[in-house]
Amino acid sequence: MSETTSETEKLPLDSWHRAKGARMVPFAGYEMPIQYAGASGGGIVAEHDWTRNSASLFDVSHMGQLIVSGEGAAEALEQLVPGAITSLKPGRVRYTLLLNDEGGILDDLMITNVTSWVEGDEEAGEEGGWGEPTYYLVVNGATKWDDIAHLREHLPDEVTLTHLEDRALIALQGPNAATALGRVMRGVPDRLTFMQSLDYQFGEWDLRITRAGYTGEDGFEISVASEFAEPLANRLCAEIEVRPAGLGARDSLRLEAGLPLYGHDLDTETDPVSADLMFALTKKRREAGGWKGHEALVERMAGGAETRRVGLVVEGRQPAREGARVFHGDKDVGRITSGGFSPTLGHPVAMAYVARDYAELDTKLEIEVRGKRLSAVVAPMPFVPHKYYRGEK
Known part of the structure; x- marks a missing residue:
């Protein structure tokens, strides 16, 4: 799991991890916890098993969190990814791929429609409606700077790309994740099924909560301002079901779940057909095209890689x-x-x-x-x- 880099950044929860007994390693440009010692964890296998049977908290703040907004944002994204974005309803999440002209995979990512409903002015006779089209992207930590450069190069000027550098991302994963989160934020799990997302105001914490994850278990990914990451982690870990877990368990869990890791199972030399990710190519868009890499993949989509x-x-x-x-x-x-x-x-x-x-x-x-x-x-x-x-x- 270790990737040696000349300089590594610290996560917003760096001191929190160390206080919990984490062994930190360089990964994707950050110092990250690979496992915890003592009562907080007990090693990779113990953390793996706890996730499968209860719930674990993973710090995935190394991931890139981006906002793409403006008129035509969905259409612009559809030129770069093979997933259907224009039909993605507010609050819905789609897994898709960022491809180059040859159909090689630049990254795999999650795109959420976070367009807000704007209330109308009843006294003025104005009806409410959806505001400016807005999409929330979560991209891999090791590729986020290349992804940002790629998006800036290819998105039209009227579409705005914002890097949410001041946000942390916490994943709560396991069969008891909903129970623990529901005790902290009453009713939230009941409002979400897999690949749904919502904005949630918890006191002064402005959260984006998505029911998804990278372990194969039920779970949630919670985006929070970096300054509130530690109190949120403490609040979740105060629940009896929840313990912190590191990169080691995350890797063994995602392997068991058959989920590819960019830079290992996916890269620019692989494509969606060879990677067995055809589900990420919306059926109608496979035929219609209009996305980067389509022409290069037509033959492979028809005959196989x-x-x-x-x-x-x-x-x-x-x-x-x-x-x-x-x-x-x-x-x-x-x-x-x-x-x-x-x-x-x-x-x-x-x-x-x-x-x-x-x-x-x-x-x-x-x-x-x-x-x-x-x-x-x-x-x-x-x-x-x-x-x-x-x-x-």
């Missing part, structure tokens, strides 16, 4: 890590992009890009690790079922 991102279940207990080569007999057919031991399943799992002739489920493969061959089989993802809350059945 030469390589595909797949899940692998690995025999034994030795994990296969990023960079390990994948073989079918003597033939080199791919490479691992993410891998590790699954605490939930009790055996190693991995993601890999393999040649499409070897990407079918149940295909038996081998992974070369330290001169040895580990047996593996192509398996469906997620490895651990998602538990997103989509409303009462």
Whole structure:
């Protein structure tokens, strides 16, 4: 998880993490907690298991938070991403991709329509209506400066891009996340299902709360002014269900959930077809085009990519890590992009890009690790079922 950088910034919660016993490492340009010691956590596996069974607080303030606003904002964004933005209703969230002209993935991101309702003046006979089109973007921390430069270059002058540099982002994840949050902010979880978002005023805290996350569990991401990040973290961790968790558990949880990590499973050399992210390309827009990278991807969307991102279940207990080569007999057919031991399943799992002739489920493969061959089989993802809350059945 560590990325060495010459200079690292501190998160708004830096001192809070250290007081909780966090081991800090450089990641995406920031000093970030990889795990906690003692009663606050107990290590990566303990934090992983606590998230799966209760609720954990993750500091993801390294992520970029942006606002794109102005007339034509949705149409301008649709020229850069393949997701449908013009049809995205206020309060709704969409996962999509920022692509280059060749269809390579510059980043994966979440876009929320945060356009506000403006009340009319009844005495003047004026009706209310939706205000200036406004969209909230959450982009990856390691790519946010490149994303900002890309957006500034390609968005028209009448559309405004604002970097919310003074905001922290806290993720509350796990099956008890809604219970804990509902005790702190009564009624809020009941107003949201998966991929919905709302503005919420909690005393002097101006929050943006989204029901989503990166663990495969139910949960919430809460944007808050940096100056209020610590009291918010303290308030949430005061609930018996909640403990802090670090990057290590976040990585093992997202791997079990089959969620790709930019810079590892996704980059400019991968595309939505090979990455098995076709769901991020709205069906009508696949055919209509009008977005950056469409022309380069037309043939691949119709016939499939030469390589595909797949899940692998690995025999034994030795994990296969990023960079390990994948073989079918003597033939080199791919490479691992993410891998590790699954605490939930009790055996190693991995993601890999393999040649499409070897990407079918149940295909038996081998992974070369330290001169040895580990047996593996192509398996469906997620490895651990998602538990997103989509409303009462």
